[in-house]
Amino acid sequence: MKINLPSLLFLSVLIFEGCGPDYPASLKIATAANVQYAMKALTADFAQRTGIRTEVIVGSSGKLTAQILQGAPYDIFISADMKYPAELFKNDKTLTEPVVYARGKLVLWTLDQDISLNLDSISSKKIAHLAIANPTTAPYGKAAVATLKYYAKYELVKPKIVSGESISQTNQFVLSGAAQLGFTAKSVVLAPALKDKGKWIEIDPLSYDPIQQGMVILKKQNPNAVEAKKFYNYVLSSQGRAILDAFGYETDTLK
Structure with a gap:
């Protein structure tokens, strides 16, 4: 599947400007800094397919984890490794066990x-x-x-x-x-x-040790559980993986 990245990024602008009050509340996606460019393409394609808006919060995996442990209201955590998602799972901050979405x-x-x-x-x-x-x-x-x-x-x-x-x-x-x-x-x-x-x-x-990048759905007071699960499944789908592959990640060996 060939992905036209510039078109997806342009599309993201149109989608975010065009979303009105009839759409579900936007998902808050805490995203490791290395994924921020791929995330623009992922969220644009996801919004086109579902109409669900997203808000991307970018930072280091460690800093985002600290924020989540302190109660930051994020829906999904896209990490640069498995260590930090595992820490959140251990501390009962997630609805799912960590899964590797890319290397x-x-x-x-x-x-x-x-x-x-x-x-x-x-x-x-x-x-x-x-x-x-x-x-x-x-x-x-x-x-x-x-x-x-x-x-x-x-x-x-x-x-x-x-x-x-x-x-x-x-x-x-x-x-x-x-x-x-x-x-x-x-x-x-x-x-x-x-x-x-x-x-x-x-x-x-x-x-260097393999950079296994992990994802979890987070617990929060007012969860967007249905929308979060849709995005989680989308990232792991063939459509999501095609975009990640286009940004140089490895997904073909993942289950």
Whole structure:
């Protein structure tokens, strides 16, 4: 199934502007930062199919989990790993057990065309700053640190590391030129708004633990349970997976 991403993103604007009071209350979807671009396409296609509006709240998986534990009224949590959804399930904050909806991929990204892009270039004197997401709260940051340690680069480049709260802030470091290189999600560099900016290489997945990205339906005081279940099923459907595949996620090996 071929997905026209720019058309879906344009469609999302039309849908959100055109939704009136006859539609169900919008779903609040807490979304890990690496998924934000794919989520625009997913929610646009979902709204076209169902008429259900959505509100997307973006942040690091760890920060969103903390908000949910403190009572944030989200309907669904789309995480960058399985650890945080499992924590919410353990604390009786979910209506469903965590399920893997996609596997993420790590890339090294730069906007500087003069940089020879490989893992050896990270330790070059030409590189003053290397951006990664906070490995404590952001799974892609954890994967970046694991990769650096796998290739025995971590201690060499540790003084160069600038840490963003989430992948979103890490991306801004690269886009602004504050960091010459950055580890980010493959879904970011394939997003329509960024796919022509700079260059990137995919990191060998053997250098970091698989990024199993998890999803749960959350408990809340005034739940949109029916609508939430529809979106949950949609993400796991062939239509949802086709969009995730287009953003570089791996879904074909999932049950």
